[in-house]
Amino acid sequence: MSGVVPTAPEQPAGEMENQTKPPDPRSDAPPEYNSHFVPGPPGTAVPPPAGYPGGLPMGYYSPQQPSTFPLYQPVGGTHPVQYQPGKYPVPNQPVPITWMPGPTPMANCPPGLEYLVQLDNIHVLQHFEPLEMMTRFETNNRYDIKNNSDQMVYIVTEDTDDFTRNAYRTLRPFILRVTDCMGREIMTMQRPFRCTCCCFCCPSARQELEVQCPPGITIGFVAEHWNLCRAVYSIQNEKKENVMRVRGPCSTYGCGSDSVFEVKSLDGVSNIGSIIRKWNGLLSAMADADHFDIHFPLDLDVKMKAMIFGACFLIDFMYFERSPPQRSR
Numbered sequence: 001m002s003g004v005v006p007t008a009p010e011q012p013a014g015e016m017e018n019q020t021k022p023p024d025p026r027s028d029a030p031p032e033y034n035s036h037f038v039p040g041p042p043g044t045a046v047p048p049p050a051g052y053p054g055g056l057p058m059g060y061y062s063p064q065q066p067s068t069f070p071l072y073q074p075v076g077g078t079h080p081v082q083y084q085p086g087k088y089p090v091p092n093q094p095v096p097i098t099w100m101p102g103p104t105p106m107a108n109c110p111p112g113l114e115y116l117v118q119l120d121n122i123h124v125l126q127h128f129e130p131l132e133m134m135t136r137f138e139t140n141n142r143y144d145i146k147n148n149s150d151q152m153v154y155i156v157t158e159d160t161d162d163f164t165r166n167a168y169r170t171l172r173p174f175i176l177r178v179t180d181c182m183g184r185e186i187m188t189m190q191r192p193f194r195c196t197c198c199c200f201c202c203p204s205a206r207q208e209l210e211v212q213c214p215p216g217i218t219i220g221f222v223a224e225h226w227n228l229c230r231a232v233y234s235i236q237n238e239k240k241e242n243v244m245r246v247r248g249p250c251s252t253y254g255c256g257s258d259s260v261f262e263v264k265s266l267d268g269v270s271n272i273g274s275i276i277r278k279w280n281g282l283l284s285a286m287a288d289a290d291h292f293d294i295h296f297p298l299d300l301d302v303k304m305k306a307m308i309f310g311a312c313f314l315i316d317f318m319y320f321e322r323s324p325p326q327r328s329r
Helices: 013-018 130-135 162-171 282-286 302-320
Strands: 121-126 142-146 152-158 174-179 185-191 208-212 218-225 232-237 242-247 259-264 271-278 291-295
Touching (some): 242 302, 259 302, 291 302
Antiparallel strands (some): 121 291, 218 232, 232 242, 259 271, 271 291
């Protein structure tokens, strides 16, 4: 029949597999493999990661599936670490104040002075008040009292009205209130007004400080003595009997060096302690931000420690308190 196209006779399947294919003319061509694929049993389905219900977007790899790209997974919380703990302060958070551990009450010790029993050195740090330099308005002085471990022992705050501070300046009478970590007023220091317009050797013109501990009970006085060359004070008990002397340097306005006030016995032979005004560079020369170091024996009577502590503030007001400059008219 002319309409039928002749075809090659069919060969069995086995003969076709055994039939060899012509060699590839390329010498480096990979060998031919059988293309038959036999599917295995179905595996366990892996759920998509959270946040991507339809799977991860292109370019991301799931941590449940192995891949040739290592995946970084953060350790810890979901928020990044912004500050190394213990090195940088957290913003908008006040710096905590470390107080000296409160001692137990002691016999024959005024309440609140138990801290001084354990100390032989304290630091008096005056707060810097930029308002005084900008407005020329005298403000109440504030002091931090710390030990050698930088722990707060007391806080001293001046309690004087605005008129008295700005009218009398460094000669003003004042009341200093000493509080402990509980906010209790454990000591009060009072300086009465002394007129300095009369003869400088007149007893009524000499400065004096009364120390009360607890407030209302006087434990001693710090009295100024006239001397032509240096600052001299006597530390007295509650009966105004001289107990110790404080002898200052010839020049208390030394620039670039510390000012040392020695605490000595009445005969001037034994050295009991010292009140040192530290030099803080330009801050000491231009502003009221004084730093005092007070040294006394550890076994000294605690009331005498409090008296040496009080003498530091009378010295500060007399020699190192600087009034803001007045406007020239």
